[in-house]
Amino acid sequence: MRLALFPLLVAGNLLAFAALARAASYCCTPPRRGAAVHCMAAVVLLLNLPLLIFFFPTSSGKLEWFSADVLRSLFYPSAAWMATLIAVLLLAVVVLPLTIVSAAIKHIRIWLRRVGGRRSNSHDVPRDRAMAESLGRRNILTAGPGLLVGAIYGIASYGVYSTMDEIDVSPELSIPIPNLPRSLEGMTIVQFSDIHVGPYVRERELRHIVNLTNHLKPDLITITGDVLDRQLNSLRAAVEGMRGLRASLGAFAVLGNHDYYADRYSSSRLRGGVRIQAGLESIGIRTLRNEVVEVGSGHERLALIGLDWLTTSPTDRTFYSYKPASTRRQLQRMLDQIEPGTPKVLLAHHPDTFQDVPDEIGLTLSGHTHGGGQVILGHVDNTPIGIATLRFKYLSGLYRRNGCSLYVNRGIGYLGLPIRINCPPEISRFKLVSA
Numbered sequence: 001m002r003l004a005l006f007p008l009l010v011a012g013n014l015l016a017f018a019a020l021a022r023a024a025s026y027c028c029t030p031p032r033r034g035a036a037v038h039c040m041a042a043v044v045l046l047l048n049l050p051l052l053i054f055f056f057p058t059s060s061g062k063l064e065w066f067s068a069d070v071l072r073s074l075f076y077p078s079a080a081w082m083a084t085l086i087a088v089l090l091l092a093v094v095v096l097p098l099t100i101v102s103a104a105i106k107h108i109r110i111w112l113r114r115v116g117g118r119r120s121n122s123h124d125v126p127r128d129r130a131m132a133e134s135l136g137r138r139n140i141l142t143a144g145p146g147l148l149v150g151a152i153y154g155i156a157s158y159g160v161y162s163t164m165d166e167i168d169v170s171p172e173l174s175i176p177i178p179n180l181p182r183s184l185e186g187m188t189i190v191q192f193s194d195i196h197v198g199p200y201v202r203e204r205e206l207r208h209i210v211n212l213t214n215h216l217k218p219d220l221i222t223i224t225g226d227v228l229d230r231q232l233n234s235l236r237a238a239v240e241g242m243r244g245l246r247a248s249l250g251a252f253a254v255l256g257n258h259d260y261y262a263d264r265y266s267s268s269r270l271r272g273g274v275r276i277q278a279g280l281e282s283i284g285i286r287t288l289r290n291e292v293v294e295v296g297s298g299h300e301r302l303a304l305i306g307l308d309w310l311t312t313s314p315t316d317r318t319f320y321s322y323k324p325a326s327t328r329r330q331l332q333r334m335l336d337q338i339e340p341g342t343p344k345v346l347l348a349h350h351p352d353t354f355q356d357v358p359d360e361i362g363l364t365l366s367g368h369t370h371g372g373g374q375v376i377l378g379h380v381d382n383t384p385i386g387i388a389t390l391r392f393k394y395l396s397g398l399y400r401r402n403g404c405s406l407y408v409n410r411g412i413g414y415l416g417l418p419i420r421i422n423c424p425p426e427i428s429r430f431k432l433v434s435a
Helices: 003-027 030-055 068-116 127-165 203-215 232-242 257-262 274-281 324-335 351-356
Strands: 173-177 188-192 220-224 251-254 285-287 291-297 300-307 344-348 363-366 376-380 383-386 397-401 404-408 426-434
Touching: 003 030, 003 068, 003 127, 030 068, 068 127, 173 404, 188 203, 203 232, 203 426, 220 344, 220 363, 232 257, 232 274, 251 300, 251 344, 274 285, 300 324, 324 351, 344 351, 351 363, 351 404
Parallel strands: 173 426, 188 220, 220 251, 251 285, 300 344, 344 363, 363 404
Antiparallel strands: 188 426, 291 300, 376 383, 397 404
């Protein structure tokens, strides 16, 4: 997969270097232009070298082999450069057609003037002055793309280096739950998701998450999938980092698609995720795999439903697709196990599950979207605009329908590159109230 990105890396570098070289030529005097262009070439080469060493050699990458300090010093500047190249390519897709249209209009206007036999008169701007103004505008336009590339790289560098220190502990949301007994009124739930323990999130970062979570003193802790990134050898760091999570009613998790990437076939039944499940349960985090568990005391209980990722083999061509029919069948099977009138909360990694959730489930907690793609350009009607905007129906935050609620957590870790812009990692929290 990563090797397939290599041609895009080359194309992005060519565009970015051309823009930077033209800006250097514009900003420098003629004797120094050659040296400036060579300096730009050296900088671009140095930024690409760690990508070739760390990121592209194999499909799994070698990032886990190096310490976090080495990655932050040597790889993160290149990760910001790669994010810059992606932005340059996206801009090129938008700008190139506009440039072609603009050039066509310009040539049509020139042709129409020639056909019309237009002549300059005494009121026209003198030719030499008009040419000077045109050249001035052209030089500014020449330098503009290069300056834009530099600005994008600065923003990307901030997004790479700042995010783990900016974990957003969201305000507590009151969620109405049908049939909630009086003894469970005010129950608090803390959720985090998409940890992606691996090269970027390690034991040290997890301990910080644990300290923040325990400080909130929740009744229930929920982890909604993608505990690991892609390597099962990160399980030890995940277990040690999350050891010590405390909640009065326990901690529970479901698996996500990346957990199956990391732990594909762990038992004789070829069921993925078994080692991850065992690792989490060794520190008191129960993994719900299409299971129901009731929390509370006596007859006044809450049913916690855990929906597994429905395709367990990453080699299945439908592995990543959401499956409405399978979801409905599995949910109904679990609902049949619950006594009528029992309040219910669902953990499901994929937020699209909400469209098939029966109204009797008061709250669904999900992740998977990384807040809309980790890089958010803005919001329209509270909907984030990012890379994943066209991919998911529910992107980030709270959604309501027919008296039931969905919350999509932005996640802790990263997908692909360690960057977040306008989309900080999140710990979300809720207080259950009677509907």
